[in-house]
Amino acid sequence: MSTAAEFVAVSQVFGDFTAVDSIDLAIAEGKLTTLLGPSGCGKTTSLRMLAGYAAPTSGTIRIAGVDSTRTPPEKRDLGMVFQSYALFPHLSVADNVGYGLKLRGVDTTERRRRVMETLDLVGLAHLAASKPKKLSGGQQQRVALARAIAIRPKLLLLDEPLSNLDARLRVQMRAEIRRIQGETGLTVVLVTHDQDEALEMSDDMVLMRAGRIMQQGAPQQVFPNPANRFVADFLGYENFVTAADGTLLAVRPEHLTATADVTPGGAAHDGLQLTGRVTDVAYRGVDLLVTVQATDASGADVRLLSDVRSTGAESVAIGDRVTVSAPAGRLVALAD
Numbered sequence: 001m002s003t004a005a006e007f008v009a010v011s012q013v014f015g016d017f018t019a020v021d022s023i024d025l026a027i028a029e030g031k032l033t034t035l036l037g038p039s040g041c042g043k044t045t046s047l048r049m050l051a052g053y054a055a056p057t058s059g060t061i062r063i064a065g066v067d068s069t070r071t072p073p074e075k076r077d078l079g080m081v082f083q084s085y086a087l088f089p090h091l092s093v094a095d096n097v098g099y100g101l102k103l104r105g106v107d108t109t110e111r112r113r114r115v116m117e118t119l120d121l122v123g124l125a126h127l128a129a130s131k132p133k134k135l136s137g138g139q140q141q142r143v144a145l146a147r148a149i150a151i152r153p154k155l156l157l158l159d160e161p162l163s164n165l166d167a168r169l170r171v172q173m174r175a176e177i178r179r180i181q182g183e184t185g186l187t188v189v190l191v192t193h194d195q196d197e198a199l200e201m202s203d204d205m206v207l208m209r210a211g212r213i214m215q216q217g218a219p220q221q222v223f224p225n226p227a228n229r230f231v232a233d234f235l236g237y238e239n240f241v242t243a244a245d246g247t248l249l250a251v252r253p254e255h256l257t258a259t260a261d262v263t264p265g266g267a268a269h270d271g272l273q274l275t276g277r278v279t280d281v282a283y284r285g286v287d288l289l290v291t292v293q294a295t296d297a298s299g300a301d302v303r304l305l306s307d308v309r310s311t312g313a314e315s316v317a318i319g320d321r322v323t324v325s326a327p328a329g330r331l332v333a334l335a336d
Contacts, residue, residue, distance in 0.1 A: 004155055008062070009023075019042050020049070025046075032178065052072055063155070079153035081158045256325070258308075258316055272324070272325055274294040279303075289305065290322075
């Protein structure tokens, strides 16, 4: 598989703070790669270095195999969509989309053709003459996407592009961006802090923490096999217990059950069994969230979360002694 861009031992240091710590990262051509992690993990700094808006303190950035570490942004042939969309309010939708083409000297006839072609791709050809202020948030986001796509960039960079939209629109735009990427074959790098967004949209997912890459791979590989506690916690495993042999185990809330039948046990080949006391029960319509305080095999107090369908779920109440259990196949052994 061809590499569209590559980071080689790239660092970014601001005084005493290391924002990006000597990362190596290959971005596959024609795929959607997400940089995922909490605030301050280095994902946006990495995107800005790829775009050319920040120079790395050390290391090399290659785009299409060419050392572009010191190449200015306007010469990198990249499209970028910011969190704020950054549309020109005085220009029509068509003129906003054609702005980058005009800067590149594309003649009027070809520019109009490519603008309408791109607006048709994002479903906004009928609004070509409108001004941005007349558009909804989702429509403005599509215009920003169209402007970035129209120049036919080597890479399309998206910096938290959905964060200003409401929940319903975010879900719609995830599918829309994925469709556009699939139809155009663009290489897309998306920065997000939303695990659902990354899981749904990514071909390749890069989880970052404190400037370092914790794990990289397809969602179908990473999600069931988190490399460490940070990755598991970030992806919503929530329950962590230590087995008798000292192994740290993770299990997702939907794979943990809490029953009133108190059976002593621990983490073993046949799964997990711990006794504990219910500290909270939250009915959420389709599911029931039960919080249990227990002690694992190491003697440590652990807070466990069981998330089961409310239909047919066993009735438990705050203060009840319960057994929490999970089958062996649902337990994930973590490196740390």
